[in-house]
Amino acid sequence: MSARGKAAIAGFYEIPTEKELPGRSTYSVLAEVARGAITDAGLRAEDIDGLIGQETLNSMTLAEVLGLKPRYTASMTVHGASGASSIATATAAITAGLADYVLCIFGESRQRSSSRAIAVAAAQRTGGPGNRGSEWEAPFGPVIAANGGYGLMKQRHMFEFGTTQEQFAKMAVDERTNALENPNAVWKGQPITIQDVLDSRFTNEPLHLLESVMPCSGAAAVVVTSAERARAMPHPPVYVLGIGGPATTHDTIWQEDEITTTPTAMTAPAALRMAEYNINDMQFAEFYDCYTILAMVCLEDAGFCEKGEIGAFYDSTDTTYSGEFPVNTDGGQISAGQPGGNAGGFRHVVEATRQVMGRAESRQVEKSDLCMVNG
C-alpha cells in the first residue's frame, strides 16, 4: 500500500527566528506555535490526536506540557532530518489509521552563547563515561559542533570534483537574496555578495563563516491530516505525494562509506517512485542546509544534476525565489537561521507548505505545485 496522496499538511505557524528570545522559555514558544498551527488549520486543541516532536524533548513531556492527549506519539531522533522526517512519520501514521490530526512541532528558546559554551565544556571534560567521540576524536582537537565534519566533506568534494569556493559562495548569496524577502529570517535586511562570503573568516578551512548556520531561537508547527479531511479545511491542502526515509547510514560524518554521498541518494529516488514523478518535474526545492556543502551534495544525490556537477549547476542557475529553479526560498537555515530543537531542519517543511499554499507573499515562486523537501 502506498501512502501517495493519502495525507496533507493543512495548517502551519512559525515565529520569527531570532538570535535570542529573552524572557521566553522553550515551552512558551512551543505553546505559541501549537496554538498557531491548530488555529491555522481551523481546528481546536482537542482535535489533535497525534503528536510528533523533537529529539531533545520526548513527546510524552511535550504532550503533558501542551495539554494534548495524542493516541499516537513519536519523537524524531535523526538530528537535522527530524523535521522532514516528522512529515514522513505523520503520513505513515495517518495512512495506517493511527491518528487523524497530527501536530508536528519543533523549537527552542536558547541562550545565544550556549552552543560554544557546550562545545567547550564537552571538549574539556575529562571525567564521566566515554564514547566514540571522546576516545577516537577528542584527542585530536575537533572543532565546534558539526563544522569539523562538514569541513571534511567540503574538502573532499573540492578534491574529487573540483568544486570551487566561488560556487559554494553563490549558493550562500542566493539564499541571502531569498532571506531579504522573509520577515522571519534572522539575517533579513542584510544583503551579501560572493566576495563577502569569500572574505568571511574560515571557521575551519575550507568552511567560511557565511556559508554556515548560526544556532538561533525559534519554533514552528504544522498539522498533518488525511487528504480527505484536508479538503474540507480552510487552506488548500499540501498533499504528501511521496516519501523516502527517515533513512540513515551513519551518525558521525567520517563513518560514511563515501563522505561526499548522503542518504538522500536512497531517499530521493524512493520518494519520487512513490510520487510517480521524475526529478525534473520538481519546480522548487527546500533542502537542509546547515552548510552550503551539505545542501549542494544532497541536491546532487537527489538527481538535480550529475554527481559532482553541483558547482556548475550553481554557476548557471538562479536559485532565488524568482529564478529558474528556486532553492530554500525563505533563505534556508544559513540565512534565515537555525532554531534549536530541530526547528532548523523543520523550516524547510514550513516554507514548502507556505509556497504550495500560495502564502509566501513577496517571495512566492511562480510555479509552486511540486516541491522536494530534504531533511
Next chain:
Amino acid sequence: MVEYTKPLPRQEDPELTQPFWDAAKRHELMIPRCARCDSYFWYPRAACPSCLREDWEWASVSGKARLHTFTIVRQPSNPAFEPDVPYVYAVVQLDEGVRMISTLVDCEVPDDVAVDMPLEAVFDDVTDDWTLVKFRPA
C-alpha cells in the same frame, strides 16, 4: 615533563579497546579485522559491521595510509589546542581501507597538506600511559 593538558582518550568500553592502546604504546598499529568475512573495520565495536559476528580479532597493520580529507583548525573547541594552530584534523585512510581520525605532524600547515598525499603512522607518547597514533608525510 611538561604537563599534558589536551584530552586523553576516554574509553566507552576499555575491555574492548585496550588492545589498541596497548599496541600503540608498543608503537604498533593494530585494528579490528573480521576473519569470517575478511574485512577490516574502524572504530572497534562489539560486532563486525559487515557480518555482525562478535569474534573479530586484532590485526597488526603497516601504518601506510593516504590523507582522505582534512580540515584546518584555527579555532579549536578546546583551548588546550591553541598552541598548535593552525593544525590539521584529518581523516586518514589506511592501506587496508579503513578510515580513522588523526592529525598530521612533520609538515607545514597548510602549504604541505593535500588530499590523497601518502602518509605513514607515527607514535606520539603524549604521557607515560597514553600513546596517540598520528601521521606524517611518507
